[in-house]
Structures are given as C-alpha cells and as structure tokens.
Amino acid sequence: MLIRYGAEKNGKPVKKAVVYTQNEHRINFADVDGDAVHITERLRSEGFETYIVGGAVRDLMLGKKPKDFDIVSEASPTRIKRIFRNSRVIGRRFRLVHVYFGPKIFEVSTFRSLKDGLTSNTYGTIEEDVLRRDFSLNALFYDPGKQVVVDYVGGVKDIRDRLIRPIIPLSSIFKDDPVRMIRAMKYAAATGFKLPLALRLKIKKQAFLLEPVSPSRLTEEILKIIHSPYAAQIIEKLESFGLYQYIQPNASRLMRENEDFHARYLKSLEELNREGGDAAKPGETLAALVRDYLEDFVDWNAEGITENYRNAFMGARQFVLPMNPPRMELDHAVRLVFAEHGQNVKRIRLFERGKPRMQESESLAADFSDSPAAGAGEGAAKRRRRHRHKPRSNTTKQ
Numbered sequence: 001m002l003i004r005y006g007a008e009k010n011g012k013p014v015k016k017a018v019v020y021t022q023n024e025h026r027i028n029f030a031d032v033d034g035d036a037v038h039i040t041e042r043l044r045s046e047g048f049e050t051y052i053v054g055g056a057v058r059d060l061m062l063g064k065k066p067k068d069f070d071i072v073s074e075a076s077p078t079r080i081k082r083i084f085r086n087s088r089v090i091g092r093r094f095r096l097v098h099v100y101f102g103p104k105i106f107e108v109s110t111f112r113s114l115k116d117g118l119t120s121n122t123y124g125t126i127e128e129d130v131l132r133r134d135f136s137l138n139a140l141f142y143d144p145g146k147q148v149v150v151d152y153v154g155g156v157k158d159i160r161d162r163l164i165r166p167i168i169p170l171s172s173i174f175k176d177d178p179v180r181m182i183r184a185m186k187y188a189a190a191t192g193f194k195l196p197l198a199l200r201l202k203i204k205k206q207a208f209l210l211e212p213v214s215p216s217r218l219t220e221e222i223l224k225i226i227h228s229p230y231a232a233q234i235i236e237k238l239e240s241f242g243l244y245q246y247i248q249p250n251a252s253r254l255m256r257e258n259e260d261f262h263a264r265y266l267k268s269l270e271e272l273n274r275e276g277g278d279a280a281k282p283g284e285t286l287a288a289l290v291r292d293y294l295e296d297f298v299d300w301n302a303e304g305i306t307e308n309y310r311n312a313f314m315g316a317r318q319f320v321l322p323m324n325p326p327r328m329e330l331d332h333a334v335r336l337v338f339a340e341h342g343q344n345v346k347r348i349r350l351f352e353r354g355k356p357r358m359q360e361s362e363s364l365a366a367d368f369s370d371s372p373a374a375g376a377g378e379g380a381a382k383r384r385r386r387h388r389h390k391p392r393s394n395t396t397k398q
Contacts, residue, residue: 017152025149027060035101036069037144048075051141058137071108134180136165162193170202178209189233210246215322222323226285232269250319264292283332290316294337309345
C-alpha cells in the first residue's frame with residue numbers, strides 16, 4: 001500500500017490518498033475493456049492525468065465484469081475531442097465527451113471543481129472531483145497502466161466492509177440531487193451492501209424530494225432499472241423506502257393495496273432478470289412494467305381486437321406516468337402482452353402527425369378514469385404538467 005501526499009499552504013506534507021497495488025485490490029486486468037485502457041493511456045501520453053472511475057472500478061473490485069467504463073481526466077472536453085476523432089462533445093452547462101469504438105460508447109468527463117459548491121460546473125482537480133461523487137464505493141480511480149487504485153475517501157475499506165457510505169454530508173446530499181436516493185437503492189440491490197441507519201432514515205424522511213424531479217429524469221432512471229439484472233430487487237427496495245410512489249405512482253399504489261398484484265409485478269421483473277434485460281426483444285423490458293396492469297385492465301374476451309388494443313395502449317401510457325417511454329417501445333410492449341394471449345395485433349396508426357387523434361384520446365381517457373390506477377395516474381399527470389417547462393436538472397453519471 002502506497003500513500004499519495006500533497007502539501008498544505010505552509011509546505012507541510014499531508015496525506016491525500018491511499019494507493020492500492022494489484023496484489024491489494026485484486027482487479028483482474030483481463031476484465032478491463034481494452035478500448036477503455038486505450039483511451040486512458042492515450043490521454044496520459046498527452047500529459048493528462050486520467051483514470052477509469054466509478055461503478056466500473058467498484059464492479060472490478062467485486063470480481064464482476066463491468067458493462068460500462070466511465071473515464072475522468074484533467075483534459076478539457078475540447079482537448080479530448082481533438083485527441084479522439086471518433087468522439088462527440090455533449091452537454092450544455094457541463095460538457096462531456098463520448099468516445100466511440102464501434103457500438104461501444106465511453107463517457108469521458110473532466111475533473112470538476114468545488115469552487116462554486118457541489119452543483120457547480122467548473123473544472124477542477126481530482127481532489128475536488130472526488131468530493132462531488134455520491135458514495136465512497138463509486139469514488140475510486142483506477143489507473144490501468146500502473147494497475148493501481150487511488151482512494152481518497154476510504155472506498156476500498158467500505159467495499160471490503162460491504163457498506164454504502166455517502167461522501168457528501170447527509171444534510172445536503174439529497175437536497176442537491178434527490179435522484180441520489182434512487183442510486184443508493186440500486187447500489188444496495190446490486191451489491192447486497194448495507195445502508196447505514198442514518199442513511200436509511202434520511203432517505204425515508206426526504207423521499208418527497210423526488211416529487212418535483214422532471215419526468216425526463218425519472219424516465220431515464222426507470223429505464224436503467226428495468227434494463228438492470230437487479231430490476232426486481234431495486235424496485236422492491238424503492239417501494240419499501242417510499243420512493244417508488246414518485247417514480248411509478250400507479251404501480252406503487254396497486255402494490256400497496258393488492259398483495260396479489262404486488263407478487264405478480266415483482267415476479268414479472270424477476271423473470272426479466274433471469275432472461276437478461278440487455279438481450280431482450282424490443283419492448284420486452286417495458287412489458288414487465290405494464291403486463292400485470294394490462295392483465296387486469298384489458299377485457300381479453302372483447303370483440304374488436306384493434307379497439308381493444310388502442311384502449312390497452314393508452315391505458316398503459318397513463319399507467320406508467322410520469323415516465324414517458326418512446327412510443328414505439330411502448331407499442332412493442334403492449335403487442336407482446338397481447339401476443340401472450342394469442343392476439344396478434346395488426347399494424348395500425350395510433351397517431352396523426354405525431355399526435356393522438358382527439359376523439360380517440362378523449363374516449364380512452366374516459367375508459368382509463370374507471371381503471372384501478374386512475375387516481376394515482378391523475379396525480380402523476382398533474383405533476384408532469386406542473387414541471388413540463390422546468391429546466392432539466394444536471395446530473396453526474398455515477
């Protein structure tokens with residue numbers, strides 16, 4: 001084990017980080033994506049301190065092969081773009097770079113500063129950047145060239161102790177970004193690690209902070225969850241902590257009111273886990289969210305399969321509010337559920353010039369008002385309208 005030192009203003013050396021060698025962190029280099037290694041080494045060869053960071057390092061230390069590799073560097077987005085022609089700068093306030101290798105996308109960010117607080121978007125140093133990250137198990141930096149892990153916040157110890165510990169003070173961590181509560185549930189479900197009592201209490205107390213989060217961000221989060229191999233476990237934890245009612249209010253209410261629906265809903269997600277979200281057919285993962293609702297909502301013996309499908313499609317769209325999935329994916333999801341009942345729906349036009357037909361929309365809204373999820377759906381719709389014109393919150397991918 002090595003120690004990384006810095007200097008105080010008076011020149012006195014001060015311990016900054018612990019550096020773990022390969023014999024200590026036990027990361028299998030064969031599990032590290034070769035293209036991610038190429039990016040870090042290329043940036044380092046240009047004189048920029050660069051690391052693989054976040055969830056990839058956590059998974060490597062747990063003996064898992066990561067799906068995504070995020071990279072952080074002191075190089076600016078403009079400089080990164082110049083070095084990699086196969087890249088694109090994204091983002092408005094804080095710019096990131098996506099580097100492309102075939103179908104793979106690597107996100108490369110620049111160290112961020114604490115100068116203007118945790119929500120600032122100014123560039124800084126690695127010592128500042130690490131303190132902006134949410135939990136210690138996601139705040140480790142891996143140098144694949146030297147095969148060392150740099151730890152500023154005790155993340156290695158927390159991984160060994162199987163603990164999810166916040167870096168940002170509890171007084172502000174969820175006020176700054178309520179979505180961190182969702183991420184805490186995801187990490188707990190994926191790793192089996194323990195959430196400290198103070199953290200559990202804070203999440204339950206501040207769950208309401210998720211209510212004003214934009215539908216676009218909630219859609220992004222729920223899509224990540226259902227494409228995760230731990231979807232059922234994550235959603236069960238979100239529900240137990242009172243968070244799921246702000247993400248999928250209709251499903252949450254039915255889970256609380258109907259034990260049979262609760263069991264069926266989680267079973268659908270568990271089956272999705274076994275099949276593997278990444279290998280699923282179009283709409284298959286989304287079908288897991290709407291299947292059990294449609295089982296109860298649709299009259300499967302009704303005549304007129306086309307009209308029955310239209311009712312089901314609009315009912316499903318209302319049911320998943322405030323989530324706003326791509327129309328084609330929801331279309332595939334509803335068709336899959338119909339196919340499971342032996343009803344193959346012919347291709348029909350649900351929309352005219354990108355908008356629902358007015359008469360059809362009004363009719364289906366009336367049908368949905370009598371459904372078991374109507375009350376929660378109306379509340380979600382109101383929240384969605386209330387925040388439709390609010391600017392999107394900035395996020396840092398962890």
